[in-house]
Amino acid sequence: MLEIKNLHATVDGKDILRGIDLTIKAGEIHAIMGPNGSGKSTLSYVLAGRDGYNVTQGDILFNGQSLLNLEPEERAREGIFLAFQYPVEIPGVANATFLRSAVNAVRKHRGLADMDAMTFLKTAKAKMKQLQMDEKFLQRAVNQGFSGGEKKRNEVFQMAMLEPALAILDETDSGLDIDALKIVAEGVNALRSPERSAMVITHYQRLLDYIVPDVVHVLSKGRIIKTGGKELALELEAKGYADIVADAA
Amino acid sequence: MSALPFTEYLAGAYEAAAGSLPGARDAAVATRRKAAIEAFRRHGLPNHKLESWKFTGLNALERQQWVLPANDGGVDAVRLTAATLTIDSHRLVFVNGRFDAAASKIGALPKGATLAPLSAAGDALKDALASAGDDRTVSLSELNAALASDGVVLLLDDGVQLDKPVEIVSFGVPALVNLRHLIRLGAKATATVLESYRDGGSSTSAGWTNVYAHVAIGTGAKLTHIRLQAEHDAAYHAALGRVSIGAGARYAHASVQAGAALARHELHVEFAGGDAEVDVRGLVLARGAAHLDHTLFLHHAVPDCRSNQLFKHVVDDHGHAVFQGGIRVAPQAQKTDAQQLSRTLLLADRAQIDTKPELEILADDVKCSHGASIGDVDAQQMFYMQARGIPAAEARRLLLSGFAYEIVTAVPEGALRDYVEAFVEGWLAKNSEKGGAA
Ligand SMILES: Nc1ncnc2c1ncn2[C@@H]1O[C@H](COP(=O)(O)OP(=O)(O)OP(=O)(O)O)[C@@H](O)[C@H]1O
Numbered sequence: 001m002l003e004i005k006n007l008h009a010t011v012d013g014k015d016i017l018r019g020i021d022l023t024i025k026a027g028e029i030h031a032i033m034g035p036n037g038s039g040k041s042t043l044s045y046v047l048a049g050r051d052g053y054n055v056t057q058g059d060i061l062f063n064g065q066s067l068l069n070l071e072p073e074e075r076a077r078e079g080i081f082l083a084f085q086y087p088v089e090i091p092g093v094a095n096a097t098f099l100r101s102a103v104n105a106v107r108k109h110r111g112l113a114d115m116d117a118m119t120f121l122k123t124a125k126a127k128m129k130q131l132q133m134d135e136k137f138l139q140r141a142v143n144q145g146f147s148g149g150e151k152k153r154n155e156v157f158q159m160a161m162l163e164p165a166l167a168i169l170d171e172t173d174s175g176l177d178i179d180a181l182k183i184v185a186e187g188v189n190a191l192r193s194p195e196r197s198a199m200v201i202t203h204y205q206r207l208l209d210y211i212v213p214d215v216v217h218v219l220s221k222g223r224i225i226k227t228g229g230k231e232l233a234l235e236l237e238a239k240g241y242a243d244i245v246a247d248a249a
Numbered sequence: 250m251s252a253l254p255f256t257e258y259l260a261g262a263y264e265a266a267a268g269s270l271p272g273a274r275d276a277a278v279a280t281r282r283k284a285a286i287e288a289f290r291r292h293g294l295p296n297h298k299l300e301s302w303k304f305t306g307l308n309a310l311e312r313q314q315w316v317l318p319a320n321d322g323g324v325d326a327v328r329l330t331a332a333t334l335t336i337d338s339h340r341l342v343f344v345n346g347r348f349d350a351a352a353s354k355i356g357a358l359p360k361g362a363t364l365a366p367l368s369a370a371g372d373a374l375k376d377a378l379a380s381a382g383d384d385r386t387v388s389l390s391e392l393n394a395a396l397a398s399d400g401v402v403l404l405l406d407d408g409v410q411l412d413k414p415v416e417i418v419s420f421g422v423p424a425l426v427n428l429r430h431l432i433r434l435g436a437k438a439t440a441t442v443l444e445s446y447r448d449g450g451s452s453t454s455a456g457w458t459n460v461y462a463h464v465a466i467g468t469g470a471k472l473t474h475i476r477l478q479a480e481h482d483a484a485y486h487a488a489l490g491r492v493s494i495g496a497g498a499r500y501a502h503a504s505v506q507a508g509a510a511l512a513r514h515e516l517h518v519e520f521a522g523g524d525a526e527v528d529v530r531g532l533v534l535a536r537g538a539a540h541l542d543h544t545l546f547l548h549h550a551v552p553d554c555r556s557n558q559l560f561k562h563v564v565d566d567h568g569h570a571v572f573q574g575g576i577r578v579a580p581q582a583q584k585t586d587a588q589q590l591s592r593t594l595l596l597a598d599r600a601q602i603d604t605k606p607e608l609e610i611l612a613d614d615v616k617c618s619h620g621a622s623i624g625d626v627d628a629q630q631m632f633y634m635q636a637r638g639i640p641a642a643e644a645r646r647l648l649l650s651g652f653a654y655e656i657v658t659a660v661p662e663g664a665l666r667d668y669v670e671a672f673v674e675g676w677l678a679k680n681s682e683k684g685g686a687a
Pocket residue numbers: 011012014016034035036037038039040041042043085
């Protein structure tokens with residue numbers, strides 16, 4: 001599904017990603033861990049196509065097609081979803097308005113008719129119920145004044161509505177209380193299928209108890225320095241990054 | 250180019266029209282009008298040398314030979330429906346600067362309420378003409394007093410509540426139209442007034458609408474006043490509102506300007522009694538070569554009053570927005586709370602804003618603040634929306650609509666807000682279609 005080949009990227013002229021190779025097959029969940037500042041969010045932005053994140057070498061293939069010349073909205077419509085580490089507040093735009101535009105943009109791309117307001121509301125409310133989110137969040141401005149945890153839950157809610165083929169979750173667990181963590185993990189697991197994949201960026205093994213990864217990667221200084229099974233996360237939790245980073249150096 | 254100087258040309262137009270203006274047979278009215286045209290002749294149009302006219306020039310007006318509107322004309326039903334509220338209102342429609350009885354409907358009024366077109370307002374005409382601008386505004390306001398062909402008179406006695414909104418709709422024509430309004434609310438009276446200035450669609454050549462509104466809000470009274478300026482793209486529009494506010498009264502004003510080639514809405518508010526509150530919000534939507542100006546002067550002449558000004562500007566193409574926010578706090582006006590904020594989104598390289606706070610604070614125990622921001626739409630917000638699949642143009646439109654939201658929501662919920670919101674959304678959609686400068 002996703003093939004990242006020798007990916008180098010700069011931000012503001014600074015080399016951040018320095019040769020990443022990573023393949024995620026359909027149905028797989030990959031966890032990315034690594035110290036602060038190692039480039040995890042940068043990788044997620046590069047995948048989503050953010051302006052100012054320049055790929056200087058390598059390629060990203062999604063279902064065999066290069067993403068590099070696609071705009072962020074085109075990538076999203078192809079089925080890539082990024083749950084932001086820091087969700088953005090949009091004053092004056094209701095969550096429902098925003099999400100309906102998104103849903104219909106994706107539907108249009110898939111050759112489906114617009115979802116009418118009634119159906120949208122029904123679907124949205126059902127998904128919110130699963131995520132134990134108050135329906136009031138539909139009428140509130142996007143993320144504005146949401147608590148940290150509410151913002152994260154709103155990201156997962158959007159993902160549930162858009163049903164992406166590849167979900168990239170950037171520290172969606174941080175800021176969540178224990179109950180919320182379970183609910184959010186269930187939201188992610190509900191989307192699991194042989195056709196869908198996920199890249200889960202996290203600092204904590206705990207999330208991976210709920211969203212069990214097939215593969216765990218350690219990112220350091222813009223490179224993947226170790227790859228293993230889900231037990232790698234346990235090892236990191238116990239020992240920290242120091243040894244692995246030293247071994248790689 | 251007229252052979253005569255501009256002022257003489259208009260004085261001539263006045264002489265020719267005087268006999269057919271409302272109140273022509275009343276000696277007192279005739280004297281007032283005569284004095285007004287003389288005052289206009291002395292002052293001429295305001296020019297750049299006046300501090301408050303530094304950013305907005307009226308030279309273009311002097312290059313035209315203005316005619317006064319003909320005595321006839323009507324508006325077609327489609328245009329009328331599109332420009333009016335969907336709910337029951339007291340509606341006064343003006344076409345060609347004259348009351349159009351067929352398109353208007355004034356419903357049953359409570360006891361103690363007077364609502365009539367100026368041309369049929371009897372003695373109130375004298376009151377309406379008596380008011381004048383101050384040094385900064387006298388020229389346009391006197392021109393208006395001389396030539397006012399119609400307008401609205403709304404008088405509420407103490408305690409009278411007007412349930413239905415008063416809807417004033419003027420359709421611009423290629424002529425110089427002078428409308429004059431007098432709104433006076435007695436103690437504890439309440440009313441909602443919507444003024445809207447629309448494109449009459451009769452011609453592509455430019456008209457000039459010159460409006461003067463005198464508003465007096467009594468003790469504990471409440472006026473909600475919405476204003477929409479959506480004239481023809483080639484038109485000129487100048488408006489002056491003079492508002493006085495009694496103790497414990499409230500004035501909520503929202504002004505949307507989105508039409509005309511050159512427009513200025515100037516609002517002077519004077520606090521006359523304590524514990525009164527003013528909330529003035531404005532939205533400018535400027536594209537093409539439109540030059541749209543809001544100039545405010547809020548005078549805290551007495552203690553214990555609150556005022557809030559929030560103005561937002563969306564400027565595309567080589568549009569030009571002007572915001573001048575004047576606040577004066579008199580030495581005795583302690584415990585004044587006066588806030589001002591101007592925010593602007595410039596969507597194109599050649600788009601411009603002149604935003605200027607003018608604070609004169611002569612009391613020491615006050616809370617006053619002002620701020621201004623100018624920028625393009627937020628790149629992070631754009632990316633967030635695009636990352637959800639929303640096309641850039643639509644993301645931009647949603648962000649602009651979100652930006653305007655704080656102004657739109659100043660309008661009371663229901664048909665009135667729907668009306669303003671539909672207008673703003675329509676403008677944004679049209680702007681987004683043309684591709685904007687995205
Ligand atoms: N605009 C920028 N200019 C310069 N450096 C940048 C810029 N944006 C990010 N960086 C740097 O890139 C590096 C990687 O940042 P990134 O946000 O990808 O780290 P991360 O692995 O997600 O960290 P965390 O675990 O703290 O979220 C950091 O050193 C950061 O300071």
